[in-house]
Amino acid sequence: MLVRSLTLATLLCAASPLFAADSDAPLAKELGKARPLVVIAPSSADPTLRGLSQASKDPATEAGFKERNLVLYSVASMMGMREDKHLEQQATMALIRELKLGVSKGTRVILIGKDGEQHVLRDGEGTEPLDAQAVFKAVDELPASEKAVTAPEPVAAAPAAGKPAGKDGKPVKPAKPSAPPKPLED
Template sequence: MRVRSLTLAILLAVAGPVFADEKPLEQDLYKARPLVIIAPSTADPTLRGLNKALEDPATKKAFDDRNLVLYSVAGMIGKRDDKFLEQQTTMALIREFKFSAKDTVATLVVLVGKDGTQKIIEHTGTVEPKTIFDAVDALPAAEKAIVAPTVAEQKQAASAPPKDGKQAKPAKPAKPLSPPKPLED
């Protein structure tokens, strides 16, 4: 019985990261512009200054008008718009930028466009909302015109015939599984 428990524990420890979100920013692709701040701690002046600035209704409205979504990682704790992320999602977010949170001394501020392009916002200690808004406003017109595909467009693309004109073969039906063998103790 102990062997089974140990085997299950090892399997879960190894397979856990496999089931984690590999790309947490994909949920915002073509919909919003993630602003990612990776800071060494919650006391970081860049992170605290931006959170304080977003308490102002005018700044928050300008933030929302530009379709920005704030991802913050302080130490090993991640948030998306002040909602905590799971630990595996936070680690996947850090890995996405090929950046180790424990090795950081400076705060990293990255603006991700709707199309997934990344732009590091340079700063000295703190970053003003105006700097972020200027970076968004400086994006090319093609990036600003991106809209998320509708459900109908996604279904149409999935049911469209392949471009080479060949029809795909239908999948073979799966064989029914045999009943499991009883365990022997």
């Protein structure tokens, strides 16, 4: 019994980071469905961050965002948002970990394609704010192979239409349940 308990504990310790990584990865959820536009700014008063978030509320620019499947993620002062909705702290940290960025003093703007490839639009350098038209231009210049990527279809189970049929088309009787296995002896 002790051996089984130790084996189970070891398996859970080894597998738990894998389960945690799947549950809180915001960019992985967008893969194949949308193009995340991630803005990492030192503060919420950053001109690029404010300009892009205000532009996403404008009806004409909002239509451009939807047409190009853009989703705006922002991180300012370690507070994350997805299209003006706050992210949990764990999801914000997972977003930063997924990007694998180094240290920077300025604002970073990263466009992630549907295929998961990162395109850096601004790397902390430059003082002029980045506007929505520059983002649209960058999306329009993406390769055609990236634009053709779609979300993987979930595999649906074959619907059971009544009882299964046998060789000659007659319904088959369900099999008897097997006897429970004998308990293991230590």
